[in-house]
Amino acid sequence: MRRMIVAAVAVVALFAAGCQDNEARNQNAKLQAELDAMKAKQSGGSNDALIALLANQNKSADSGSLDRKLTSLAEDINAGQDKINKKLEDTESSNKKRMDDLEDRLKQVNDLQSTISNLKTMIESLETKVKNVDPNEVLNAQKELINQEADLRMEKQARAAAEAQIETLKKQLADAQLEVETVKGEMVGLQGSDISKHPDYKALEAENRKLKSDLKNAKSDNDNLTRQYDAMVEQLKKGSNPVVEEPTPLPDDYDFSGSVTEVSKGSRPDGPSYLLIASLKGTVPAIGTEMVVLDATQTPVCRVKIVRHYHFSDNEDLPVEEVGCQTIDEKATRPVAKGDTVAYLKKKDETGGDNSAKSDPDKNKGSAGGD
Incomplete structure (x- = not known):
């Protein structure tokens, strides 16, 4: 494209130069005719030298004027060519920028089309799910x-x-x-x-x-x-209801049972828990006896050991009112909680426990509940 424009400019320049050359020739011919007429009017040959001098001066003047015009025309052509080149460069840069903008917009359009396609797919999937949902x-x-x-x-x-x-x-x-x-x-x-x-x-x-x-x-x-x-x-x-455990009645074959009314931890976080057992039923086992803790469904939670008997009015001659226990194998995933049941099933070779608190007084000085 640039070469074609330069060639066109060159043709225009050559055409203009040819026109100028023809104009100069016509002017020279006109001057020559006038000079010949003047020669014919004059008589004698005394003025021939003057006439020849004037003709040479006119020709030199016309030749210098033509050179100046050609030089000016060449300068104008060069200046015009520079402007045309700069305009071509600016046009090319502008076109390149427009092409880049068009490519970016085309990319955005493609991204939007992809997003719209994904949204349509999601909407169709949601519509299908909504249709399959039961209002009830x-x-x-x-x-x-x-x-x-x-x-x-x-x-x-x-x-x-x-x-x-x-x-x-x-x-x-x-x-x-x-x-x-x-x-x-x-x-x-x-x-x-x-x-x-x-x-x-x-x-x-x-x-x-x-x-x-x-x-x-x-x-x-x-x-x-x-x-x-x-x-x-x-x-x-x-999004679901909590599981409600249905309580299961305690079997009648236990020799002793009670309800956990208090749970406390010792000085160490990873140590055993101390329980206070009330609502006693049956013969109270002796201090040191191991029993089992059961949840509401009568599932074993852990084992405990009796560490103290609490008598009515702190009088050891009266029956046991509460029992203090210490956990043995309590699990962190299911610790003993208030309301759990503690039960004891006497083995065949064991004798009865202590319900009148006539056990060793020194053993009764233990603590439950961390006291």
């Missing part, structure tokens, strides 16, 4: 979700109530401990008296022990509620 199943799922949300709100309220009860029990325990310390201070000045046997001290100790037990029970209830709440949240995240 949707309604049932919505009802289950509403019920689960209601249960979750109730669990939250129960958890908040348990936490408030814990705070109240903590305050009562602090007040009772302060009162015990006050009574101890008042009893220091008494000569020959044992503070631990004072009726007020015993009453305060009993109240203090009861408050501690209530506080631990409240903490245990709160832990159970927390576990139930977390389990329900997980089930809601999975």
